[in-house]
Amino acid sequence: WLTGRRFKTRGFISDGDYLPMDLTPATLEDVDYICHLQRIEANREDALGFLPKSVYEREVRSHSTVLIARENDDEVGFVYATHNRHGITTVQQVGVQDDARRLEIGTALVEASVKENDFLVKLRCRKGLPSVSFWESQGFDIVDLVESGRRGPVYRFQKIVGGLWM
Numbered sequence: 001w002l003t004g005r006r007f008k009t010r011g012f013i014s015d016g017d018y019l020p021m022d023l024t025p026a027t028l029e030d031v032d033y034i035c036h037l038q039r040i041e042a043n044r045e046d047a048l049g050f051l052p053k054s055v056y057e058r059e060v061r062s063h064s065t066v067l068i069a070r071e072n073d074d075e076v077g078f079v080y081a082t083h084n085r086h087g088i089t090t091v092q093q094v095g096v097q098d099d100a101r102r103l104e105i106g107t108a109l110v111e112a113s114v115k116e117n118d119f120l121v122k123l124r125c126r127k128g129l130p131s132v133s134f135w136e137s138q139g140f141d142i143v144d145l146v147e148s149g150r151r152g153p154v155y156r157f158q159k160i161v162g163g164l165w166m
Helices: 028-042 053-061 105-113 131-137
Strands: 007-012 018-025 065-071 074-083 088-096 120-126 141-146 154-160
Touching: 018 105, 028 053, 028 065, 028 074, 028 088, 053 065, 065 105, 074 105, 088 105, 120 131, 131 154
Parallel strands: 088 120
Antiparallel strands: 007 018, 018 065, 065 074, 074 088, 120 154, 141 154
16 A cells, blocks of 8 residues: 555654655665664664564565655654554554654654554553653553563553544
């Protein structure tokens, strides 16, 4: 559904101006950037869960929802989301470079990853991460706290985005 689509949006800059930003479906060339951003984040306490390069290559080849955010032709973030036939988008992973955070790039990526007829967006996020407050600020509700191995408990978030509940 994303093949050939290009999203034009604006990222926020603190002085009230907006920065033009492109959101495009990822290509195989973008997979190296995604893996690079994952490696940078993997060394931090608030690390992304690491997905192998082969997962992203497979998803890009099958035209799944893997989007890249670019500012001034430089990659600044990505989102990987899956969809089911029941109208549910699951955000598998979102990553935004440190120097591009708080510019509404993550917000734009998540919004662009939701299909037009979907009614629910859900995701998982480890308890105690700074991203918990990001998801809450985006209107996501915590629906459960699940114990999850050595990395600690994980919140399950969801947000209704359409359907009869709107």
